[in-house]
Amino acid sequence: MKIKLIYDSMCDIPEEINNKEFVEMIPLTINIDGKEYKDGIDFTKEEFYNILNNSNSLPKTSQVTYIDFKEKFEKYTKEGYDVICITGSSKASGTYQSANLAKADVEGNIYIFDSLFLSLGSGQYIIKASHLIEEGDLSASEIVEELEKLRASVNLLFVPFTLEYLKQSGRLPSVVSFVGNMLSIKPICSMQDGKNKIVSKVRGTKQIASKLVDMILELNNGQLEDKIVTIGYGS
Structure with a gap:
């Protein structure tokens, strides 16, 4: 077969x-400053972040x-x-x-x-x-x-390092983004029924890893032996 x-x-x-x-x-297809790129074909993920850092506008996808x-x-x-x-x-x-x-x-x-x-x-x-x-x-x-x-049993937990892109895309009010960045508050997000949702918050980047580990263990009743756990990062 x-x-x-x-x-x-x-x-x-x-x-x-x-x-x-x-x-x-x-x-x-990703459109950045009027140029079109094939995601994962025309650049590596590292190159994408370099392009993003030098872009004048938020990328758009097709x-x-x-x-x-x-x-x-x-x-x-x-x-x-x-x-x-x-x-x-x-x-x-x-x-x-x-x-x-x-x-x-x-x-x-x-x-x-x-x-x-x-x-x-x-x-x-x-x-x-x-x-x-x-x-x-x-x-x-x-x-x-x-x-x-x-x-x-499938879950996704992710932490945006900056709230700037969520603000630019309209997914986060400007005031919330400003206060969050000022106080170094990092939202921990999940996806429920296909949509993003903030499920927890931490103060400062040093707390992120330990909080994520605690949440993963709690979601799985402390048992990970038969689970697939994937860890990713960007930029």
Whole structure:
């Protein structure tokens, strides 16, 4: 059984997973100061932060298009693959809808999975799916069923080092951003039903790591032996 695992660049995964032969990323387009870049293709993450630091405006993203998905789906179904496509949250982008529109116009077994997360939250599903594909015991449809069973146990916790970009994007009032930056208050955020939510706060960067560890243990009743824990950072 041949299975191809496709994901969009709103999902972040470890490099060793991305390098597997059956895994492929489809990039969103990022517009920075009038120039368009393919996310994860035209620059590394380190280069992105350098561009961001020198930019005069907040970057804007464009979803993966119907055509992008259709070309990939046609390519792999014609090669005899069943396709599993995992997308970033449908609440944050139209990419999930684009994938479904493309699926409707392509013959073959294609399964679209809305992670309802972004970044490492979405990545947890890709890591799990890759493990199940390598084990070789389940069909593509059965793997998607297993991913659905994970929803109750997948969590994402993240801490924006600065509140400036949340303020610029309109996701945080200017006064809250100003006070937070002045007092060095760092919000700990999560995603619930595909949307960002502040779940805790810490004062100063030195408290972040220990607070995150405490929250992860609490969410899992102190038991992490059978869990996948992914740690990421930016800039």
